[in-house]
Amino acid sequence: NAGVTQTPKFRVLKTGQSMTLLCAQDMNHEYMYWYRQDPGMGLRLIHYSVGEGTTAKGEVPDGYNVSRLKKQNFLLGLESAAPSQTSVYFCASSDPDGDTEAFFGQGTRLTVV
Amino acid sequence: DAKTTQPNSMESNEEEPVHLPCNHSTISGTDYIHWYRQLPSQGPEYVIHGLTSNVNNRMASLAIAEDRKSSTLILHRATLRDAAVYYCILRDSMDSNYQLIWGAGTKLIIKP
Numbered sequence: 001n002a003g004v005t006q007t008p009k010f011r012v013l014k015t016g017q018s019m020t021l022l023c024a025q026d027m028n029h030e031y032m033y034w035y036r037q038d039p040g041m042g043l044r045l046i047h048y049s050v051g052e053g054t055t056a057k058g059e060v061p062d063g064y065n066v067s068r069l070k071k072q073n074f075l076l077g078l079e080s081a082a083p084s085q086t087s088v089y090f091c092a093s094s095d096p097d098g099d100t101e102a103f104f105g106q107g108t109r110l111t112v113v
Numbered sequence: 114d115a116k117t118t119q120p121n122s123m124e125s126n127e128e129e130p131v132h133l134p135c136n137h138s139t140i141s142g143t144d145y146i147h148w149y150r151q152l153p154s155q156g157p158e159y160v161i162h163g164l165t166s167n168v169n170n171r172m173a174s175l176a177i178a179e180d181r182k183s184s185t186l187i188l189h190r191a192t193l194r195d196a197a198v199y200y201c202i203l204r205d206s207m208d209s210n211y212q213l214i215w216g217a218g219t220k221l222i223i224k225p
Contacts, residue, residue, distance in 0.1 A: 004156075033213070042200065042215035043157070059214075090156050092213075098145045098204040099164070102213060104156035 002026050006091050006105035013081040013112045021076040021108050023091030029103075031094045032074035033058075034066060036087040037107075043090060049074055050096070081112045117201045122220040125191050133186040133219055135201030140181050145204045148175065148186045150197040151218070157200065160186065196223045 004025045013019055023032065030051050035043035045058030047066040055066045063085060065077045074093075078085060088109050094102040118136040125131040137146065147162040161168055161175045163184075168175040174187040188195055200218040 035215075040217075042217045043213075044215070045213070092157075098143070099162070101147070101159035101162065102149075102157075104158065106156050107154075 004091055004093055004103050004105040006089075006108050008108060009106065010109050011111070013078075013110065015081060015083060015112060017081050018077070018079050019081065019110075020078075021089055021091075021110075023074045023076070023093075023105060025072055025074075025091075025093040025103070027093060027103065028071070029093035030071075030096050032068065033092045033094075033102075034064070034074065034076045035090045035092065036060065036085075037090060038087050046076065046089075081110075083112045086110060086112045116214070117203060117216055119199075119201055119216060119219045121217065122222065124222045124224060127193060127223055127225050128190055131188040131191045131195070131221065133188075133199050133201075133221065134183065135185070136183045137201070137203055138182045140203060141205065143205055146175065146177060146181075146184050147202045147204050147213075148173070149200045149202065150195075151200070152194075152197045160199070162204075191221075191223050193223050193225060196221055 007022045033048040034046040037043050044060050046064050049055045049068040052071040067075045088107045090107050091105040092102045145162050145164050148160040149157040150160050151157045161173050163175045176185045198218040198220050
């Protein structure tokens with residue numbers, strides 16, 4: 001049971017380049033999330049999804065797009081990367097019930113130069 | 114969303130118990146209290162959660178105040194591997210668009 005897997009683990013982009021981060025979960029969870037974490041800060045929610053084919057904006061959605069075409073995958077896209085998007089990105093998944101835990105991936109460290 | 118307040122950092126000696134406090138004065142009746150921790154260079158991991166009663170698991174204990182406006186995560190015998198940032202978060206069981214809102218957490222420093 002792999003849990004939540006993020007690819008890639010590291011990436012360096014030039015300003016203006018685009019890329020897609022992939023999150024895959026094998027626990028049949030309905031909910032999936034993308035967070036970013038800047039140094040010394042807590043996690044901030046970028047976008048989330050409450051089911052296949054649905055997405056919603058979180059706290060800091062600008063500059064990002066997402067898609068959930070399959071239940072097990074949640075993709076985060078950066079269309080035109082900016083240095084302000086240098087961060088560590090975490091994906092998570094969970095069941096809808098508040099009485100259950102969320103599972104996190106190991107993160108993607110993105111640097112935009 | 115209800116918010117939580119935690120101290121920025123705490124220190125403890127190895128092999129001693131650690132009590133990590135969290136205030137959540139605006140908690141609603143349907144909010145579960147969750148604790149996660151984040152080891153250096155890793156993703157957050159679940160520690161424990163509860164609603165009203167105190168909870169125990171293999172990692173820790175969770176003590177919830179009677180009015181539910183505060184809680185305490187208890188590590189019974191801290192080791193160096195417990196050095197991490199600990200986050201206290203509220204999750205509404207009635208929220209169909211569940212969003213985990215994270216604060217800055219408490220950085221736990223364990224002294225050998």
